[in-house]
Amino acid sequence: MRTSGAALVFVGLLVGIVGAHDWGWGSCPVIPAKAKLNVDKFIGLWYVIELFDSSSTCQTLNYTRMSETQLSVTKSRQFYILDSLSIDHANTYKGKLDIPNEDNAGKMRVKWPLNIAGKADYTIFDTDYDTYAVIYECQEVSTLAYRQSAAILSRSPTLDSAIVDRVKNQLKGAGISISHFDKIDHSVCTQPSDSSMKIDIDDNTFKDIVDSAGSGIKSVASTVANGATNLADTVVDFTRRFGASTDGSSASATLQEEKYADVEIIS
Structure with a gap:
C-alpha cells in the first residue's frame, strides 16, 4: 500500500x-x-x-x-x-x-x-x-x-x-x-x-519528504516558465496539486496520491 x-x-x-x-x-x-x-x-x-x-x-x-x-x-x-x-x-x-x-x-x-x-x-x-x-x-x-x-x-x-x-x-x-x-x-x-501495513523510518526518510515536496514545487515552476496566464492561475494550480481547497474553505491535509506515487513508506 x-x-x-x-x-x-x-x-x-x-x-x-x-x-x-x-x-x-x-x-x-x-x-x-x-x-x-x-x-x-x-x-x-x-x-x-x-x-x-x-x-x-x-x-x-x-x-x-x-x-x-x-x-x-x-x-x-x-x-x-x-x-x-x-x-x-x-x-x-x-x-x-x-x-x-x-x-x-x-x-x-x-x-x-x-x-x-x-x-x-x-x-x-x-x-x-x-x-x-x-x-x-x-x-x-x-x-x-x-x-x-x-x-x-x-x-x-x-x-x-x-x-x-x-x-x-x-x-x-x-x-x-x-x-x-x-x-x-x-x-x-x-x-x-x-x-498489511509496514512503516519504515531510516536516514532516507527526510530526503524522501524533501524530494516529494520539491517535485511538486518544480512542477509548478515549470508551469510558470511555460507561460501560465497569470499569478492567480499559478496559485490555483499549486493548491490543487497539494490537495487544497480553492473555494475559500480551509486547505485539505491530503496530497494528491498520484503526484507522489514515488514516495513509498508503506508497502
Missing part, C-alpha cells in the same frame, strides 16, 4: 514526537555504563520488557555492528492505536550508535533519523548478555532541560520479575526515577512479513 507525502510527514512526526521519553530540568544525570562491555556479546535481538512512558506493543531492539566504533540499532514495534483498530502493521525505526571510547564501550552516542536535536547519550547500564540488559538514553535539548528514557531488555519475550525488580533498584540507586516504566505487551505480535 502506498501513502501520500502528507501521510509520510504525519508518520514521521508521530514517531519523532510521541517517543518513549520523560522530561527533566537541568543537565542529564550521569550514570555509569557496564564496565568493560563486550559489544560483540551484547549485539543481537532484544525484547523490550519495560520502557519509559510508552503505549507501543511488541517492541524489540536489534543491534548489529557496522564497524569497530559504530553500531546500527533497529527499533521494531506496533502502535496501540492501530492495534485497537485491528490493523496488522509493523514499524521499524533505524538509528546509529557511535562508540567514542572503546575502553568504555558502554557509553555510546545515538542518532535517530527524526530527532532534529541531534545525537543523544546512550548508556548500556547493565547486562549479562544472555538474559537481560538495561539501557538509558538522555539528550539535553537546552541548557535548562533534558529528555530521558530507560528500557529493560530481555533475550526472550518475558523476563523473571526478580530480575526486573533488581535492575529497577539499580537504576533508582543511580538517581533515575523508575516511576515512568510501562510494561510492553508481547502476547499478540505481528511479524513484519505478515503485516
Whole structure:
C-alpha cells in the first residue's frame, strides 16, 4: 500500500514526537555504563520488557555492528492505536550508535533519523548478555532541560520479575526515577512479513519528504516558465496539486496520491 507525502510527514512526526521519553530540568544525570562491555556479546535481538512512558506493543531492539566504533540499532514495534483498530502493521525505526571510547564501550552516542536535536547519550547500564540488559538514553535539548528514557531488555519475550525488580533498584540507586516504566505487551505480535501495513523510518526518510515536496514545487515552476496566464492561475494550480481547497474553505491535509506515487513508506 502506498501513502501520500502528507501521510509520510504525519508518520514521521508521530514517531519523532510521541517517543518513549520523560522530561527533566537541568543537565542529564550521569550514570555509569557496564564496565568493560563486550559489544560483540551484547549485539543481537532484544525484547523490550519495560520502557519509559510508552503505549507501543511488541517492541524489540536489534543491534548489529557496522564497524569497530559504530553500531546500527533497529527499533521494531506496533502502535496501540492501530492495534485497537485491528490493523496488522509493523514499524521499524533505524538509528546509529557511535562508540567514542572503546575502553568504555558502554557509553555510546545515538542518532535517530527524526530527532532534529541531534545525537543523544546512550548508556548500556547493565547486562549479562544472555538474559537481560538495561539501557538509558538522555539528550539535553537546552541548557535548562533534558529528555530521558530507560528500557529493560530481555533475550526472550518475558523476563523473571526478580530480575526486573533488581535492575529497577539499580537504576533508582543511580538517581533515575523508575516511576515512568510501562510494561510492553508481547502476547499478540505481528511479524513484519505478515503485516498489511509496514512503516519504515531510516536516514532516507527526510530526503524522501524533501524530494516529494520539491517535485511538486518544480512542477509548478515549470508551469510558470511555460507561460501560465497569470499569478492567480499559478496559485490555483499549486493548491490543487497539494490537495487544497480553492473555494475559500480551509486547505485539505491530503496530497494528491498520484503526484507522489514515488514516495513509498508503506508497502
